[in-house]
Amino acid sequence: MTTMKEIAQRTGVSVSTVSLVMNHRDAGRIKPEIAERVRQAASQLGYKVNPMAQSLRTNSTRIIGFISEEVATTPYAGGMILGAQSAANRLGYMLITVSIDGGMDEAEEIAALKRYGADGFLYAKMSNRATTVPEQLRDCPVVLADATDRDGGTPSVEPDEFAIAHDATTYLINAGCQRIAYVGCDVTDDTTNKPIVAQNGRLAGYRAALQDAGRTYDERLVANVLNNGPALKAVGELFEREQPDGFFCFNDARAWYVYECAARRGLAIGKDISVVGVDNHRVLAETLEPQLTTVELPHFEMGYWAAVKLVSLIEQRPLDDFEWPETTAPLPQLDAPIPAKIHCTLIEKNSVARH
Known part of the structure; x- marks a missing residue:
């Protein structure tokens, strides 16, 4: 099993530098070219982060809770979960999804995610509705996806x-x-x-x-x-x-x-x-x-943006060095006004006549 010490020896930097890079805490502390060299060496050596050890060091589980209503059970909206999972994975987080459809008790599902030690929460709706953030999430980092905070103030992302x-x-x-x-x-x-x-x-x-x-x-x-x-x-x-x-x-x-x-x-x-x-x-x-x-509709994009925004809140950093993926619809900046709006893409097919 590859260790941080081996990566440090390969790249000629200190173990503490490797630690900062592997824990996504290098922004503003480590030169980008050095951080990239460390990441490449870690990839070549097959380094894997030990979640349990990391949790003990940082008091963070690197778990994101995804609470959905009519999302997990809606086939064409599964892209929202995929987008959130893709972003979370890229940032070193694991996504745990729960659905509150079918009579599931929302408070109990949130409590279960908290017992797992979730660092923050994504709260998703369908059809872009105004919603009230559950009381149990008021003391946690939270971002809404395909929903708008009825009371205002909570970061959210929605289609334009x-x-x-x-x-x-x-x-x-x-x-x-x-x-x-x-x-x-x-x-x-x-x-x-x-x-x-x-x-x-x-x-x-x-x-x-x-x-x-x-x-x-x-x-x-x-x-x-x-x-x-x-x-x-x-x-x-x-x-x-x-x-x-x-x-x-x-x-x-x-x-x-x-x-x-x-x-x-x-x-x-x-x-x-x-x-x-x-x-x-x-x-x-x-x-x-x-x-x-x-x-x-930008389901993948909403999930992806919401997860990145949530990690920026959890880690209290702007993620300025984060490279966004190529997506069908362009993603807004993380500091976009609330709610962040995604300009959707029109897909031309054959149902429109040309006169």
């Missing part, structure tokens, strides 16, 4: 909902669509009884894109729906009443209603009707024919 809609609607405008409808989400926040964060941002972005193009917002072109039969009926009525030639949909699932209504009326998606969704849902976006142009 306004930009999602603005980009999608502008794309339809540039494609030549004259009457662009918005099929939105009729879900409300359980606490405030107001539309969820994602719906507010996307409706605002849709309206702004129309205004920027010199067009007038018309509420008759908006249908906020839930799902199943009533949603299909509402979208059908929108077809009959307003005859849109373009649709921006809150998500890919709602885009399906547009496909169905168009088929019932003998209209071809990508020719007569243009559609843009949100999610890049692996089943819907790739199964619909023609394939759906959609804005990909």
Whole structure:
């Protein structure tokens, strides 16, 4: 088993220098070129950090707790966990994930993670909702993912909902669509009884894109729906009443209603009707024919950014030397205003006609 002493001998530095580098405490203390030489030597020699020994030395377990609601059980959002795990692993941390779905007691799950000695916590939601940080986490480093702190102050990361809609609607405008409808989400926040964060941002972005193009917002072109039969009926009525030639949909699932209504009326998606969704849902976006142009939500990016931000809070350092990976959507700076917003990427496929 390789020791720090062997790495020190290989690189010609002190054991304390090796220790700082291997424990990610070299920023501002060790010259970057020396730190890189130490890391390369450690990799070549097959050095492995001993978590138990490290915990005893630093009073840190290097464990991150990931608390999720509707994330671990949602197939296309698994990227958030993967992103957090990838970042944690790269920074020398282990991620333990618990789900509070299915009647699981949130307080008990948090208590269990604390018994493991978690250094900090990621708290994740779905569909970008306002949430209250649990009381049990108030004394710990915590970062929210795909959620906004209702009370303010807690670092968080979320999709740029306004930009999602603005980009999608502008794309339809540039494609030549004259009457662009918005099929939105009729879900409300359980606490405030107001539309969820994602719906507010996307409706605002849709309206702004129309205004920027010199067009007038018309509420008759908006249908906020839930799902199943009533949603299909509402979208059908929108077809009959307003005859849109373009649709921006809150998500890919709602885009399906547009496909169905168009088929019932003998209209071809990508020719007569243009559609843009949100999610890049692996089943819907790739199964619909023609394939759906959609804005990909940054699940991997949110998980990755949140984990790096959390480690910076745990270690009380800016991580200025951290090299970000190549991602589909660009990652914001760690010191970005709260909530940090990720500008999502529009994935062009075949559901938008070019006039």
